[in-house]
Amino acid sequence: MLKVILYTIFISLTGIIAFFIYLNYLLHRSFNIYHIHCEKTPEDYGLKYTGKLIPALHGKKIELWDLNPGFPGPVIIGLHGWEIAADSLLPLAETLQEQWRILLINARNHGQSDDEKYSTIVNYAEDVESTIRYIRNNIGKTEPIALVGHSLGGAASIYTASRSSDVSAVVSISAFAEQEEVMKAAFVRGKMPSWFISSMLVYIEFRLGEKMEKLSPGYLINCFDKPVLLVHGTKDEVIHVSNMDRIAGSANRSNVEKYIMENETHSSLLSQPVLAGRINQFLKSCLK
Structure with missing residues (x-):
């Protein structure tokens, strides 16, 4: 019984970690940009x-x-x-x-x-x-x-x-x-599933430490x-x-x-x- 409980906990933690890794990947894909250089001075x-x-x-x-x-x-x-x-x-x-x-x-x-x-x-x-x-x-x-x-x-x-x-x-x-409208549009352009966007917005607020409205x-x-x-x-x-x-x-x-x-x-x-x-x-x- 103990092994089953430990196994369940392990699988749950692994799933949570994988979920946050995926969120970071999507965040990186949507808002990371290559270094932009100036064409003129x-x-x-x-x-x-x-x-x-x-x-x-x-x-x-x-x-x-x-x-x-x-x-x-x-x-x-x-x-x-x-x-x-x-x-x-x-x-x-x-x-x-x-x-x-x-x-x-x-x-x-x-x-x-x-x-x-x-x-x-x-x-x-x-x-x-x-x-x-x-x-x-x-x-x-x-x-x-x-x-x-x-x-x-x-x-x-x-x-x-x-x-x-x-x-x-x-x-x-x-x-x-x-701000939220801009984020949603970026996710749509990045072909993020619509059902996932709400979770992503909550995660971004967590990372930024601020509600979208207040930005x-x-x-x-x-x-x-x-x-x-x-x-x-x-x-x-x-x-x-x-x-x-x-x-x-x-x-x-x-x-x-x-x-x-x-x-x-x-x-x-x-x-x-x-x-x-x-x-x-x-x-x-x-x-x-």
Whole structure:
């Protein structure tokens, strides 16, 4: 009888271990990305900059492009989206750097930054917070800091602002409203069985140590009071423009603005001078 009990326990434990191994495999397949390298540098746009590696969490280092080093006043931190790197923001930075000091981040797994097992909104936000610490320790203790993020970087910028009192304003471009929707879509693309997705979402929350809702811009927009500019293209093929309306509609405050760009896709809007002009106008109004 004892042997039967022990055998049953062994089989049960083996099954549990195998289940978690399978969950990790699926998580890795859905959210692990190859290291993304930059195709261009600020020099390709005729921009003066200093490249540097700064300390991040867990002993890692991340790459910064410091545009206009020594330029006085507020600092803009720029954060790219999923599976693209800091060079995606160079067309935007080309115009903005005329009036602001800009630090473009290559999040872990991008550019010259160190590798990381997964790229998530939490990791992105941690890298922004590492950059904020760098600014406070090396550039200035009181300069206003604005976050400008695209796609996942836009969502992570809102998330960071909800956690950091150092953030004075946020520009979120092409961001999603609900984290869970993005996760489900990724699992569907990865051909995960629909019956398994709910279990996977619970497991991800366990790994992240946070509920999906509390990682969603639609929820986070009310967790801080600083000005926010939401930007979206009407022809966004990755994240529907309605996500912007949902984030704005969730906001219980008046300093959340929307800017719709007609006929622009998920990333094409980044190269439009009119966007730089609108961001510049917004930042001047709230970084006085």
